[in-house]
Amino acid sequence: MAQWAGTKGNRVSVLSYRPAEVLGRCHDRFGPVLRVGGRRGFVYVRGEAANAAVFAASDRFRWEEAFAGLVPVDGPTSMIVSDGAEHRRRRRLVQPAMHHRQVAHYVQIMAATADEAIDGLRPGTDADAYAVFRAAIRRSTIHALFGPELAADADVLGRSLQPLLDLVDGLPAATQWHRRLRTPAWQRAGRARAMLDRRIRAEITRARLLGPRAGDHVLATLVNGRDDDGDGLTDREIRDQVVTLIAAGYETTSSAMAWAIYSLATEPHVWATARAEVRDAVGDRPPGPGDLRALPYLAAVVNETLRLYPPAVVTARHVAQDFEVEGHLIRPGATLLLSPYLTHRMPEYWDRPLEFRPQRWLPGSAEYTKPGPARYLPFGGGPHRCIGATMATTELIVMLARVVARLDLTLPAQRIRPTGFAAMRPREGLRVHVTARR
Numbered sequence: 267m268a269q270w271a272g273t274k275g276n277r278v279s280v281l282s283y284r285p286a287e288v289l290g291r292c293h294d295r296f297g298p299v300l301r302v303g304g305r306r307g308f309v310y311v312r313g314e315a316a317n318a319a320v321f322a323a324s325d326r327f328r329w330e331e332a333f334a335g336l337v338p339v340d341g342p343t344s345m346i347v348s349d350g351a352e353h354r355r356r357r358r359l360v361q362p363a364m365h366h367r368q369v370a371h372y373v374q375i376m377a378a379t380a381d382e383a384i385d386g387l388r389p390g391t392d393a394d395a396y397a398v399f400r401a402a403i404r405r406s407t408i409h410a411l412f413g414p415e416l417a418a419d420a421d422v423l424g425r426s427l428q429p430l431l432d433l434v435d436g437l438p439a440a441t442q443w444h445r446r447l448r449t450p451a452w453q454r455a456g457r458a459r460a461m462l463d464r465r466i467r468a469e470i471t472r473a474r475l476l477g478p479r480a481g482d483h484v485l486a487t488l489v490n491g492r493d494d495d496g497d498g499l500t501d502r503e504i505r506d507q508v509v510t511l512i513a514a515g516y517e518t519t520s521s522a523m524a525w526a527i528y529s530l531a532t533e534p535h536v537w538a539t540a541r542a543e544v545r546d547a548v549g550d551r552p553p554g555p556g557d558l559r560a561l562p563y564l565a566a567v568v569n570e571t572l573r574l575y576p577p578a579v580v581t582a583r584h585v586a587q588d589f590e591v592e593g594h595l596i597r598p599g600a601t602l603l604l605s606p607y608l609t610h611r612m613p614e615y616w617d618r619p620l621e622f623r624p625q626r627w628l629p630g631s632a633e634y635t636k637p638g639p640a641r642y643l644p645f646g647g648g649p650h651r652c653i654g655a656t657m658a659t660t661e662l663i664v665m666l667a668r669v670v671a672r673l674d675l676t677l678p679a680q681r682i683r684p685t686g687f688a689a690m691r692p693r694e695g696l697r698v699h700v701t702a703r704r
């Protein structure tokens with residue numbers, strides 16, 4: 267539900283996302299499994315038992331149909347729309363770049379990019395924190411994964427991607443209509459896609475020419491990687507994984523960043539505690555990879571942000587074989603939707619669910635609980651679980667560490683409305699007033 271937010275009186279202001287709230291009320295009335303639209307329609311599930319049943323039955327689902335709406339952006343060979351052996355092959359070639367150890371190499375890029383963004387904020391002025399950090403996260407994701415050459419064009423790539431992201435930010439059926447009717451939005455997206463593809467293909471060619479000397483970023487892995495049969499990826503497959511990683515990487519993470527800043531700014535004691543932790547751990551310098559373990563409170567802030575504001579409000583599965591959930595038999599052809607947002611706000615699982623309480627994630631705290639993977643699922647679950655989860659949480663911790671250490675912010679009175687299908691974000695951005703910068 268839309269709400270007015272402000273810092274006056276430090277009112278606790280957890281926001282709600284209207285369509286999900288409506289869905290939640292239907293669940294309250296009709297139970298954890300809701301069917302809409304007949305056999306080939308939608309099945310909405312809510313709660314830990316239903317989510318666990320979905321994660322345990324991944325072999326009964328297909329992703330090609332479930333995420334078909336993303337094909338105009340990500341391409342037909344993207345891992346997100348791949349199934350079975352093709353999915354495993356594509357994912358396996360990207361995986362090394364997303365491992366914990368590899369992500370540690372990105373910390374310096376993340377901190378430096380956050381610092382550049384913060385340097386651009388002038389004390390005494392207002393700024394849209396969502397837009398500022400969206401651009402920063404896009405640049406740092408591209409830099410970390412694909413090297414400085416492509417990162418130099420991060421804003422241009424963002425402009426090319428935007429018409430495509432706009433196109434898929436509705437229900438998949440709406441995207442299909444744009445395609446059938448060749449609407450202006452579809453044509454705009456087509457032109458943008460051609461520009462994007464030219465730039466990425468040039469980079470692929472460059473990486474092929476350099477061979478293993480192309481550095482240790484993902485592009486080199488994608489170009490030089492071979493599966494067990496010695497087969498590599500085609501240029502088309504590489505293009506699709508590159509665009510998928512860029513688009514999936516910054517849309518979601520920057521939404522989470524906006525919600526974290528919003529939550530910190532509405533809870534000054536949380537901001538102060540996070541700042542004290544950063545000061546104790548690293549003083550004035552940016553955190554390095556070895557410092558992350560010394561920032562458990564900030565990690566808790568990130569977990570709590572992703573609990574209340576999971577950018578992926580729902581995630582989908584196409585049912586390919588009979589599947590039973592909570593006593594309901596679901597036949598092939600249906601689209602199953604599970605909702606991190608709804609499960610994360612259920613009073614059955616969370617004490618004071620609509621309060622922002624990072625302490626619930628701290629092992630030393632009386633409120634600590636360790637939710638299982640079907641109760642806390644901001645990154646989904648099963649074989650397509652978000653490949654960028656470690657990168658996203660690391661990026662959020664590092665960038666927030668710089669924000670709380672270097673900035674004092676207040677929230678001017680404004681309307682903050684969660685919106686978006688692909689990633690829940692603040693509809694009109696997040697206006698902040700910068701009172702001080704160090």
Ligand code: HEM
Pocket residue numbers: 345346347357407510511512514515516518519522576577578581582644645646647648649650651652653654655657658659
């Ligand atoms: C806070 C940030 C993020 C959130 C909330 C998020 C959430 C998700 C979710 C819910 C899924 C679907 C999983 C499922 O249905 O089981 C997913 C998949 C995926 N995400 Fe993320 N994501 C985030 C950041 C990232 C980043 C930083 C990257 C890469 C740079 C990334 C790349 C991907 C890819 C490639 C997939 C598809 C994986 C597959 O099909 O095997 N995501 N993400």
